[in-house]
Amino acid sequence: MSIKYTIQKIFGKQMETKEDHVDEKLRTHYYKSTKDKVMKEIESMLNQKQGYTVKSISEDHGEIIVNINKGKRAFMVITVIMVKPFRTAVDISVSTESLLFTDFGYSRKTIYYLYEEMNKRMTFVGTSLGEKLIQN
Incomplete structure (x- = not known):
């Protein structure tokens, strides 16, 4: 892992996933489903969790805004994008x-925890598939 990531990991108050993240667990996750089904499943999962409050859902933009009041207070944005039929990031x-x-x-x-929960509830395809999708 890079020195920059190690420092950010130790001293940061914000973390996000991306396609080519240094930490393999923080790479974009892909699921075999449509955008609408994934958004509904995530919303259902979050509504069942104590301390998580879904503040807003924008189906047009594929975003779910969540406040976390359990333990530490946090703000979360989950972005859902359908990259091809039955492949959603x-x-x-x-x-x-x-x-x-x-x-x-x-x-x-x-x-880490949310991705583990999503992997149990939906058909997980893999991580960092964006480059492979462009080549196919």
């Missing part, structure tokens, strides 16, 4: 509200 961004300079890995662990 999910990215997550978590920002922790804290007076300290760090959240002690809370945002990163929250993303």
Whole structure:
């Protein structure tokens, strides 16, 4: 892992996933489903979790805005994009509200936990498939 990521991991209050993230667990996750079904499943999952409040859902933009009030307070944006039929990408961004300079890995662990839950509820295809989709 890079030095920049290690410093961000230790001293950061915000973490997000992306296609080519250094941490393999924080790479974009792909599911075998449509955008609408994935959004509904994520919404259902979050509504069942104590301390998670879905603030807004924009189906046009594929975004779910969530406040986390359990443990540390945090703000989360989940982005859902259908890249081709029955191949949907999910990215997550978590920002922790804290007076300290760090959240002690809370945002990163929250993303790990949510991806694990999504993988149990939906058909997981893989991570970082964006480049492979463009080539096909």
